[in-house]
Amino acid sequence: MKATLYISIAVILLSSCQPKTVNKLDLLVARTSEVIVKIDGNEFRDLNSNGKLDLYEDSKSNVEDRIEDLLSQMTLEEKAGMMFINGAPVSEDGDPNQPGSGPAARMMTTPASLDSLKMNHFNIWSIPDDPAVFAKWYNKVQLIAEKNRLGIPVTIASDPRHHLGKNVIQMAANGFSQFCELPGFAALNDVQLVREFADVVRKEYMAIGIREALFPQIDLATEPRWARISGNFSEDAELTARLVKPYIEGLQTTSLSNGIACMTKHFPGGGPQKEGLDPHFSIQKGQIYPGDNFDYHLIPFEAAFEANTSAIMPYYGIPVGQTDEDVAMSYNKAIITSLLREKYQYDGVVCTDWGLITDLPMGPEIVWKARAWGVEHLSDLERVEKIINAGVDQFGGESRPELVVQLVKEGRINEERLNASVRRLLRQKFQLGLFENPFVDESKVAETLQDPKSIALGERSQKESMTLLKNKENTLPLKKETKVYIENIDSTTVADYATIVSSPAEADFAIIRLNTPWYPADSKVPFARSFHHGDLDFKGEEKSRILDLLNKVPTVVDIYLDRPAVIPEITNAATALIANYGASDKSVCEVLFGNTSPQGKLPFELPSSMEAVRNQKTDVPYDSENPLFKFGFGLTYDID
Template identity: 75%
Template sequence: MNKSIIVFLALLLFSSCNEPKQKETNTSNFELVTQKSKVLLEKDDLTFRDLNGNGQLDIYEDVNQPIEARVNDLLSQMTLEEKAGMMFINGAPVSADGKPDGNEGLEGPASRMASVVENMNDLKMTHFNIWSIPADPNVFAKWYNNSQLFAEKTRLGIPITIASDPRHHFSNTIFSLSAKGFAQFCEMPGFAALGDENLVEEFANIVREEYLAVGIREALHPQIDLATEPRWSRISGNFSEDAELTARLVKPYIRGLQGEKLSNGVACMTKHFPGGGPQKEGLDPHFSFQKGQIYPGDNFDYHLIPFEAAFEVNTAAIMPYYGVPTDQTDENVAMAYNKTIITTLLREKYKYDGVVCTDWGLITDRPMGPDVVWKARAWGVEDLSAADRALKIIEAGCDQFGGENRPELIIQLVNEGKLTEERIDVSIKRLLKQKFELGLFDNPFVDETKVDEIVGSEASRALGEKTQKISMTLLKNDNSTLPLEQKKFKVYIENIDSLTVANYAEVVAAPEAADFAIIRLNTPWYPAETNVPFAKGFHHGDLDFKSDEKRRILDLLNKVPTIVDIYLDRPAVIPEITNAATALIANFGASDKSVCEVLFGNTAPQGKLPFELPVSMKAVENQKTDVPYDSENPLFKFGFGLTY
């Protein structure tokens, strides 16, 4: 074994010895590099990945060089086109045959996306986020390795970075991606309901291990906005409306995901700076019908507290939100366009020098059908051209454009003299530094033989199901009805699988024949009036059941003693249902089996409400959008929860 390999392995051994809390993975295994890499070269007793094919060990290819030196060397070799391509991250399809340029099994929007090969070749892009993936994680791992092998063939061999939104939650919302193959935990409010920092870190470690196993190296999470406006449609991705609780939990989350070192971790893109919770009437700024981000309680700084915690544990990246911080800065423009938010606050006050990536789709208007155009989220600067929008974002202090693939705009701005290449270099250095810290230049490959062993392991699945159960929050339990004794009662059920319930009780077809009814409900929501199809899936609108549905539910509750389980992706307004129910319990993402395990006493609920439940929609409308737990006489206060 030559000297360079010995040094390489020694460095890796030293790294692993200093990570006692991390499960050993194969992401830094030199043997795996030799099996996968097509550009390994041995010369003058040195073995290295000759990424630019010049037959020499360049500084950026040398694992023994400091990261800063490697970044500077590579930067000096990059063209303007390669730099511009690195400033964009957008979606890419995953073919069921594992080919990076394949199209097998692609449906819907994925079938119309350019492949990673096309984006690397034509646009010089090296960052991609993945939405839909094949049901078998092994296919994803194969696709990922093949994509990295193709990246080796590009002029400088720059590896790609794959990012993903959350995939590890049992969820009914559009913001948590398919959990096929991965362990399924409760949603983030469930972790806040438990308040257990060790459990959060254990969860994050599992996410890290499963992501690493298939090649996901950047997490487009955690989301640490505060749920101070209960109508907002993205509350299920947050921890809580309480800043201190959220700050306490985000630290173990980022530690668990990023690891002791990023070479054995996943880079966290923490969002949405400076806090996206206080949306007027809860209308989300993904869309033009939103009404701005407002602070009637003069509580802007309260929403920064969780981000201050994220900075303490060195989050690798930050994502600003779409909203306009109305009357909080010198111009009412969206966060990523806002120099006061990105440069003055984030860069200068907090001394943050990591990657800042915009949220998705701030530059380009997108046709959504014959008569539908989804406007770019260029709030406050709608009249600017696409190129000038990109320029304003860069001048604000951002490094990367999410959900866009328009590097030609950067090239145009430089050629027109509006943007200097030196300014671009500032952002490219941050992006390259992250890639080097992740170890992607030294070994970007995953061990495909280990995927089944790691992803969705029995232990991980068991812990995920446990969180679904123990995070449930008991709100009412008349006469200690819960837990129900198993195999003793006849039950009528709604919105829950009869075969699952049959393991615990006799299921009957009519309420009149039942000892108890068990019904599962979701927090109400009402689609916004819009011609944008995507917007219709957002859980906007009022939080209470309207007349016909409420009457139907109450009729059942008055016929038979009823146990109501409600999924709280937002705080529900349910005073009449609460009064009429025999027992009321809330979940934050739970399977039918998990619910039954709690209702029939195999597990006790341990959750405490991570946000208050208002007593009426009038109380919701009268509270201040940016202030926590301030509705008048809430039905259930923040932190409430019974047990048995």
């Protein structure tokens, strides 16, 4: 009834007068996306329901003026809420009031976070297999946000969802176009392909309401044991920098109103982890620079600054011996203020990586420690204070705005310091156009996410990025009539290309798919044990089993390189060896049987032994002794 009444008032007033300028409006607008009042052809949303056009609601006004107007109306609690982003549950039916599944299942529902915590930034982990359901959920969330006191729209962020690989951090690619992982793009070194890929991600994310990318990840793979290499481009700084710019420009476009805001990570480069142990966990041993090569890891970020990345995320690690105190990056004023803000003059949003404040029990024996490395002794309140004083704007993976409020009320943090951060966060929302129209067209989701051109581009990246490392006597490409014995590859797919036999003795060739080895870390935390840590070589029975097959029948080995594998014996015994960076069984067959030729060059070297790996300097690229395959190596073959 209320909506109908307001619509009637609006229609009457608009038909009786056509004002030349709009300062105040003597009408109320129903707070629903279905009601858009037009004045002189301009659309207006009365977000705070005060019956007039506030400056922050006026899309024709200067963004900086709009920011100041909205900031002046915000309470301390609303400012504090804006400084937090955490996971939001998404239910299978798209109802924001229902709990979701996966990592966000334990989280407060989004309406509750909007109401009680005044939060309006959320990241998404698990979503329904049908992205259209997510779009439905997203629109409902924006309607709820619209009804809050100031009607500030919600920003939804996500990790990568478009890569066909096994990176533990990336989200499932269900429903999205599927590309190789970033090392595959570095293997091709094709700027235009990266730009086209970024444009696909942009369109598909925008179609369902994701407007902030928690990527690109542009760390350097200088420590080959690090568990997150598959999320990076390369160990080479110049190659990574070359590809960073088209990635960010393709996502953000020339105007964020038609783009995705990039949160580039992990400043100042997270690659040089001692023994490759990831600082998500207390097993980490520090971020070290034995080659005195700290500045090398900044080169990709300099390219990101040139591309005007909207946000920056520091990593968890301690830059051991590089600053005046050995504390983690987001706690480190020398990293955030002196280096990022002052040296690089960066004035975008700086958001911590996830979970730096709150220790969480995970059962009777396990506590998920906050990544407060170097400041473990500080209380939660003191941790928040130190991060703000370091120069950070937003807390990732946390929902503790009450701590910010307490700091201001106790006089430990000046409210003007909060205003500086909130300005940056509001600026991003205004630039994204969320205040004008935060909603998506649910009817267009399938059309956008099932675009044949995008699907074909993803498949092309999977195939062409593959790197041919050995091809004895030009074994590849295989002939279509070949009899093959297969392991770890779908028989139905292979049957379209060759005759499958049940034993190696019957086969002309064997085809096996392998993954770079990894070994669970010594930790009670399940998430830590799922990271691909540890040695890079096959061992014991598994190694013997593989070599036994290779010695029985000429074998084509395809290996997924999420880290640089150490495979000298397998290389020696294989008839052909090819690497992929995330590829479907079909894409692998397309290359092995000659419908596409492999074009990739190694984006990182493959060491010859684990001893060589252990002797490398963590922060220096391609420095292992006598590598099995050097950085940039790759063969190819002609196809008809």
